[in-house]
Amino acid sequence: MAIESPSLAPAGAVLRELFASGQTLRIMEAHCALSARIAEDAMVSTQTFDALWSSSLCESALLGAPDIELVSIKERVQNCITMQQASSLPIIFDGDTGGDLAHIPYNIRTLERGGVAAVVLEDKVGLKRNSLLGVEVPQFLADTAQFAEKLSAAKGAQRSDSMMLFARLEGLCLDQPMDDTLHRAGAYVAAGADGVLIHSRSRQPTEILTFVQAFRKDHPHVPIIVVPTTYGHVPHQELADVGVSGVIYANHMLRAAVKAMAQVAEQILIDGNTVGAEELCIDSRDLIAAFDLAPVARAKVEA
Numbered sequence: 001m002a003i004e005s006p007s008l009a010p011a012g013a014v015l016r017e018l019f020a021s022g023q024t025l026r027i028m029e030a031h032c033a034l035s036a037r038i039a040e041d042a043m044v045s046t047q048t049f050d051a052l053w054s055s056s057l058c059e060s061a062l063l064g065a066p067d068i069e070l071v072s073i074k075e076r077v078q079n080c081i082t083m084q085q086a087s088s089l090p091i092i093f094d095g096d097t098g099g100d101l102a103h104i105p106y107n108i109r110t111l112e113r114g115g116v117a118a119v120v121l122e123d124k125v126g127l128k129r130n131s132l133l134g135v136e137v138p139q140f141l142a143d144t145a146q147f148a149e150k151l152s153a154a155k156g157a158q159r160s161d162s163m164m165l166f167a168r169l170e171g172l173c174l175d176q177p178m179d180d181t182l183h184r185a186g187a188y189v190a191a192g193a194d195g196v197l198i199h200s201r202s203r204q205p206t207e208i209l210t211f212v213q214a215f216r217k218d219h220p221h222v223p224i225i226v227v228p229t230t231y232g233h234v235p236h237q238e239l240a241d242v243g244v245s246g247v248i249y250a251n252h253m254l255r256a257a258v259k260a261m262a263q264v265a266e267q268i269l270i271d272g273n274t275v276g277a278e279e280l281c282i283d284s285r286d287l288i289a290a291f292d293l294a295p296v297a298r299a300k301v302e303a
């Protein structure tokens, strides 16, 4: 099989173009080369995924760590580089808080060198806990001006204009008022964010739809990303109609893998052989074929 020669479009430029198309992007979590390839290959009619999400929750879990920024950005970028060997989809990187203000320039340049298309930084301070834990654990919002300063520092540290920066708003997850969240969103965009990610842990989309409608009035073209893990029943088209630019399926590939692995391990113990387990597995030959003799064929963006 011939190896395609990779073109040199920077991943950030590819992603910007996708957002500019006006489509509501479908963004799938991937945590390794194989999962990135599976996400890219998924197709129903002509519908495919547009980008990948490098999730801090999933990458922490993979390494047996809690989701508290324990796994370094340097370590996670290595994983992104590996994913780019298997998939041409642009990667949106969950950068958590981005670290201290003083760490920002180093972290941003590491992400740029790793070929990441976009980084998302969230407006929390202190020990970062997963957003879905909300107010069940101590979590603290950053001061608006201080987080805006972090975003400006991040934009200022970029070597090129291509990588996108998203400001992630955590206020709704921490039961803060909608007005404050909207005010923050405006301040973060003014500070240089290329887009916003509005998160929610509500089981209903009401607060997300309210935010998107209100933010869209003043910012008709700024990309808005949502993460409907808890309100996953809402149809893609409903989110698109209100003005959402991208939908992240934040952890489903890893959660599916964990369930399947647990099932197959248990089946082997039940049966005392692998006959039942085989039914739960792909054929060994399909695994061999997945990457056989086509190591970098997919790369279409600069790595």
Ligand code: SPV
Residues within 6 Å of the ligand: 055, 056, 057, 058, 094, 130, 131, 132, 227, 229, 250, 251
């Ligand atoms: C992640 O996938 O790591 C996220 C999304 O940050 S959430 O887990 O919903 O906070």
Ligand code: MG
Residues within 6 Å of the ligand: 055, 056, 057, 067, 094, 096
């Ligand atoms: Mg995360």
